[in-house]
Amino acid sequence: MKKHFITIILLVSMLLTALVPTMALKSNSLMLYSSLPTNQLELMVSMFNEKYPNIAVDVFSADSNDVFARIQNEAGASGGLVLGGNLESFQTAQELFTEYTTANAMNFHDKYAVSAVFTPIQLHVSALIVNTELANRLSVDVTSWQSLKDEKLSGKVAYMDPAKSSPVTEQTAFITNFARTIDIATASAPSFVLNAVTTGQYAAGIVNEEKVIERKLSGAKVDVVYTSEGVAMGASYAGILEGTQNEENAKLFLDFIAGKEYQQAAADILHQRSVRKDVDFNLEGIAPTKNLKALDVQSMAMLTSFQSAGR
DSSP states (O other), X not given: OHHHHHHHHHHHHHHHHHHHHHHXXXXXXXXXXXXXXXHHHHHHHHHHHHHXXXXXXXXXXXXXXXXXXXXXXXXXXXXXXXXXXXXXXXXXXXXXXXXXXXXXXXXXXXXXXXXXXXXXXXXXXEEEEEOHHHHHHTTOOOOSXXXXXXXXXXXXXXXXXXXXXXXXXXXXXXXXXXXXHTTOOSOBOHHXXXXXXXXXXXXXXXXXXXXXXXXXHTTOSOEEEOOTTOBEEEEEEEEEBTTOTTHHHHHHHHXXXXXXXXXXXXXXXXXXXXXXXXXXXXXXXXXXXXXXXXXXXXXXXXXXXXXXXXX
16 A cells, blocks of 8 residues: 555656646746837836746847748747737738737727737837928928928928838838838938937928937927828737747736736837827827827828829
């Protein structure tokens, strides 16, 4: 009897020894595949680890194309959570992701509703930074995309590469094509656009919203303009890979970054526009999301037509 009892104890011990590494892996680690900016990723991870200090977060960081190439190559190997990328990228690789709908989805703006396999995590808005003093001297009221085509603004408008701040294909294509209609052949560095408009070298610049908010909060005498025809905007997404060994941790992270605490911090600290209806900037001159009208495909086509350029 004693011999059988010892044998049972040994078997239980061996079973627990075999299970513990797997349990530890599932409960204490998380792999992120990210194309997000460094400051955004660092804020996410630091806030998450404040709440869940026992979960070790590992990161593979690259541009969106490299991230999706990596997860294609490692499909089913260990899994994890993919952060950043446009809707098309997630739809193309949809079979790599597992279904999960965060409870936060009920608080998202309706237009960017969550699907069964990927979740919006940030809105990207292209806005105008305007030196109103120079625009007034030129007798131009910069309120719209069409107003940028005024002859008086020739050589006085610049734009930053939208792909550096937004993964949204339609948005980046529109900005690039629109710039050509006003004779801007190439994009400029964000710092150049911001400084050129601030100092009065240029009257207006097409930039991502975060940059112009930062510049305005620094005390610069510039205005943020949301074009009257509608703004170029869209969302970036996240999704949990199929076969993720630590799926519960991935769900925790996704729930956290889609939650109000993180989304409000991203708005306050990084000036990023939230996917949530209950989070906004609360800054003078910065339009709430509910008041923003997104450009539709027809409007984009009309605005990027060279026939209407007027130059």
